[in-house]
Amino acid sequence: MKHHQSNRRRWLTRLSVTLGSIFVFRKISAESIQTPKSAEGPFYPSPSMRTADVDNDLVKVEGVVAESGGEIITLKGVVTNKEGISLPGVRVEIWQCDINGKYLHTGDKQNFPHDTAFQGFGHDITNENGEYTFRTIKPSKYPSRTQHIHVKVLSGEKDLLTTQFYIDGEPNNKNDFLFRKLSEKEAAAVSMRFTQEGDHTEAVVNIVV
Numbered sequence: 001m002k003h004h005q006s007n008r009r010r011w012l013t014r015l016s017v018t019l020g021s022i023f024v025f026r027k028i029s030a031e032s033i034q035t036p037k038s039a040e041g042p043f044y045p046s047p048s049m050r051t052a053d054v055d056n057d058l059v060k061v062e063g064v065v066a067e068s069g070g071e072i073i074t075l076k077g078v079v080t081n082k083e084g085i086s087l088p089g090v091r092v093e094i095w096q097c098d099i100n101g102k103y104l105h106t107g108d109k110q111n112f113p114h115d116t117a118f119q120g121f122g123h124d125i126t127n128e129n130g131e132y133t134f135r136t137i138k139p140s141k142y143p144s145r146t147q148h149i150h151v152k153v154l155s156g157e158k159d160l161l162t163t164q165f166y167i168d169g170e171p172n173n174k175n176d177f178l179f180r181k182l183s184e185k186e187a188a189a190v191s192m193r194f195t196q197e198g199d200h201t202e203a204v205v206n207i208v209v
């Protein structure tokens with residue numbers, strides 16, 4: 001009986017995952033514009049600068065007991081091509097400064113230490129439905145920039161997209177030299193609209209390459 005129930009539960013889970021991705025897929029094919037490219041910036045962490053832990057949970061660094069400072073968020077979405085076909089097995093990388101605005105990079109000369117509990121850089125590989133997900137923090141203010149998360153999408157070694165995600169409705173956006181270059185539609189494509197899902201805050205940003 002127990003066995004039967006868990007099989008049934010597994011089947012229902014699989015069904016809801018499938019239905020969920022069909023829904024997401026429909027939604028993006030209806031409104032998709034190509035995700036606008038943006039500058040890589042000076043702080044893309046070269047492999048030698050990364051922590052040994054480069055998974056998709058930036059709030060937890062392996063071997064460090066504490067979680068990083070900052071408001072924890074889930075950032076997720078689907079990666080598709082221009083035709084709306086989801087792309088499995090694609091590498092999505094993100095990097096951002098810690099809660100105090102410090103990058104995990106020797107080029108960041110601000111005179112205070114990086115939050116060692118914040119991974120600063122991480123990656124995910126899209127699953128069979130083209131979905132990626134990260135656990136990270138709401139981006140913090142960095143001098144002369146509005147809050148942003150850097151994003152890179154790669155297929156093998158091939159760079160498909162380099163861009164930046166912003167907080168939807170953030171007042172600092174209007175003063176940001178990169179954000180201001182975006183049309184309204186482009187800005188919407190790279191904006192994180194946060195919603196409260198149970199006990200966590202999440203934003204869905206689909207990526208079209």
Ligand SMILES: [Fe+2]
Binds near residue numbers: 150
């Ligand atoms: Fe940056």
